[in-house]
Amino acid sequence: xxxxxxxxxxxxxxxxxxxxxxxxxxxxxxxxxxxxxxxxxxxxxxxxxxxxxxxxxxxxxxxxxxxxxxxxxxxxxxxxxxxxxxxxxxxxxxxxxxxxxxxxxxxxxxxxxxxxxxxxxxxxxxxxxxxxxxxxxxxxxxxxxxxxxxxxxxxxxxxxxxxxxxxxxxxxxxxxxxxxxxxxxxxxxxxxxxxxxxxxxxxxxxxxxxxxxxxxxxxxxxxxxxxxxxxxxxxxxxxxxxxxxxxxxxxxxxxxxxxxxxxxxxxxxxxxxxxxxxxxxxxxxxxxxxxxxxxxxxxxxxxxxxxxxxxxxxxxxxxxxxxxxxxxxxxxxxxxxxxxxxxxxxxxxxx
Amino acid sequence: xxxxxxxxxxxxxxxxxxxxxxxxxxxxxxxxxxxxxxxxxxxxxxxxxxxxxxxxxxxxxxxxxxxxxxxxxxxxxxxxxxxxxxxxxxxxxxxxxxxxxxxxxxxxxxxxxxxxxxxxxxxxxxxxxxxxxxxxxxxxxxxxxxxxxxxxxxxxxxxxxxxxxxxxxxxxxxxxxxxxxxxxxxxxxxxxxxxxxxxxxxxx
Ligand code: HEM
Numbered sequence: 001x002x003x004x005x006x007x008x009x010x011x012x013x014x015x016x017x018x019x020x021x022x023x024x025x026x027x028x029x030x031x032x033x034x035x036x037x038x039x040x041x042x043x044x045x046x047x048x049x050x051x052x053x054x055x056x057x058x059x060x061x062x063x064x065x066x067x068x069x070x071x072x073x074x075x076x077x078x079x080x081x082x083x084x085x086x087x088x089x090x091x092x093x094x095x096x097x098x099x100x101x102x103x104x105x106x107x108x109x110x111x112x113x114x115x116x117x118x119x120x121x122x123x124x125x126x127x128x129x130x131x132x133x134x135x136x137x138x139x140x141x142x143x144x145x146x147x148x149x150x151x152x153x154x155x156x157x158x159x160x161x162x163x164x165x166x167x168x169x170x171x172x173x174x175x176x177x178x179x180x181x182x183x184x185x186x187x188x189x190x191x192x193x194x195x196x197x198x199x200x201x202x203x204x205x206x207x208x209x210x211x212x213x214x215x216x217x218x219x220x221x222x223x224x225x226x227x228x229x230x231x232x233x234x235x236x237x238x239x240x241x242x243x244x245x246x247x248x249x250x251x252x253x254x255x256x257x258x259x260x261x262x263x264x265x266x267x268x269x270x271x272x273x274x275x276x277x278x279x280x281x282x283x284x285x286x287x288x289x290x291x292x293x294x295x296x297x298x299x300x301x302x303x304x305x306x307x308x309x310x311x312x313x314x315x316x317x318x319x320x321x322x323x324x325x326x327x328x329x330x331x332x333x334x335x336x337x338x339x340x341x342x343x344x345x346x347x348x349x350x351x
Numbered sequence: 352x353x354x355x356x357x358x359x360x361x362x363x364x365x366x367x368x369x370x371x372x373x374x375x376x377x378x379x380x381x382x383x384x385x386x387x388x389x390x391x392x393x394x395x396x397x398x399x400x401x402x403x404x405x406x407x408x409x410x411x412x413x414x415x416x417x418x419x420x421x422x423x424x425x426x427x428x429x430x431x432x433x434x435x436x437x438x439x440x441x442x443x444x445x446x447x448x449x450x451x452x453x454x455x456x457x458x459x460x461x462x463x464x465x466x467x468x469x470x471x472x473x474x475x476x477x478x479x480x481x482x483x484x485x486x487x488x489x490x491x492x493x494x495x496x497x498x499x500x501x502x503x504x505x506x507x508x509x510x511x512x513x514x515x516x517x518x519x520x521x522x523x524x525x526x527x528x529x530x531x532x533x534x535x536x537x538x539x540x541x542x543x544x545x546x547x548x549x550x551x552x553x554x555x
Contacts, residue, residue: 191530199362250541
């Protein structure tokens with residue numbers, strides 16, 4: 001971190017209808033591949049969010065890639081149809097301003113050709129060149145922005161954002177912008193605590209994972225953001241797999257065949273990070289989604305091999321909870337071509 | 352709360368057994384079979400308890416002629432109001448919560464649906480749910496919010512259940528929102544709408 005990253009060339013592409021989303025080869029190899037060994041089980045897989053490896057999604061504290069504009073267009077479409085995807089309980093206004101500050105500062109520091117922030121007391125000037133935005137506003141005064149601070153800045157940042165209030169030794173999901181979720185509802189979960197919103201997750205409660213994860217999270221300080229990875233699989237490059245619209249996209253789960261699996265089935269990776277916010281003491285939780293088709297994976301032999309082994313050995317509870325049962329066998333068959341049985345090298349990165 | 356029931360998933364509300372608190376005043380809200388929890392509460396309480404207490408009693412969906420209302424009236428509550436159903440009791444409950452003194456203990460009892468409605472009214476009024484006493488009595492019928500159309504269907508006893516608003520067939524998930532006062536319903540046959548699973552009585 002510190003040094004600036006090169007600006008990607010933004011691509012068109014859609015996450016709905018004709019699904020014209022496509023990764024360039026550079027975007028495939030920079031993805032935060034979630035498996036560091038050949039099998040997968042829930043764990044407290046948290047680490048400090050620092051020392052970003054060059055040329056990867058970890059390079060900058062808040063990543064941006066070639067799909068930035070396409071993803072922001074998709075978010076705007078989701079919000080037009082369902083404004084409840086962005087909500088903030090009344091006591092979360094300050095945390096919204098904290099979020100705006102953090103994201104503007106990070107973006108301007110990492111990608112100065114694209115973003116700039118000038119601050120003169122509470123008079124701020126924000127420029128987002130890729131989106132053609134030039135905004136003067138008063139920090140702390142929501143009437144000087146077209147949306148509340150959380151919605152304003154998260155309409156300009158890839159990934160979902162949940163803002164957690166800390167009370168009674170717990171974290172409470174009291175605000176968020178959620179349009180690229182793996183099948184969960186902010187509108188339903190808002191106001192819940194850490195254990196409550198995780199209620200539907202199998203096995204992890206019994207293993208004590210959530211107790212330990214919460215402890216780790218409560219210890220996150222401003223100076224030491226943390227991160228973890230999560231994953232699932234999605235049919236078609238659809239960012240908005242919401243429960244709200246499940247009755248519309250659900251049928252696609254049955255559309256995978258041996259002929260189309262390579263290009264129609266995607267590994268969906270979530271790079272989740274945890275940031276303590278300075279004024280509100282809230283925690284910001286960005287959830288950045290990366291989509292890799294099975295064909296994308298096959299361009300990195302180690303990843304295709306890993307994916308094959310992880311899917312083969314995945315506990316049935318996890319397969320069912322993640323919604324993979326319709327197509328898991330088809331994916332395993334297709335990926336088996338990339339697994340000659342020899343050992344993989346340690347760690348998640350390509351050889 | 353002295354015992355914990357029905358806590359088989361983490362967002363599921365905990366219900367206990369009502370115990371007399373050493374508060375200056377008491378606000379008791381009961382529905383249907385909750386009448387018996389109130390009678391047991393009063394039996395455990397020191398003399399003079401009911402003269403410091405307000406009781407709002409929702410007789411149940413069908414104003415049953417089971418003598419509960421008369422039995423409660425005889426306990427001598429300082430203030431005693433009846434209503435037909437839990438939902439109909441809410442405006443009066445909201446009024447009582449507006450006037451609530453700091454030193455008042457709140458007790459809620461009745462069916463799962465009624466408790467959802469009462470707890471939501473209390474938390475909407477700014478009370479911390481952890482300070483509320485609750486005891487489940489009567490039906491386990493659930494309030495279910497359809498995640499698709501957001502409508503709430505009352506008195507759901509089957510799995511799956513039909514959304515009373517948009518008509519989708521819903522799986523009642525083991526996920527509960529106190530803010531909404533309802534369980535989550537998600538379309539059960541989205542992947543294949545022609546597959547129509549039979550309904551089973553699950554929540555009685
Ligand atoms: C504080 C920020 C966090 C938020 C807002 C959050 C939110 C969520 C939500 C909404 C779900 C989906 C639950 C459902 O099915 O409805 C989920 C799943 C999950 N969460 Fe979290 N989470 C957070 C932190 C963590 C941490 C620190 C861990 C560490 C172990 C964790 C582990 C998991 C796991 C294992 C799942 C199941 C994922 C799967 O199998 O796809 N979460 N989380």
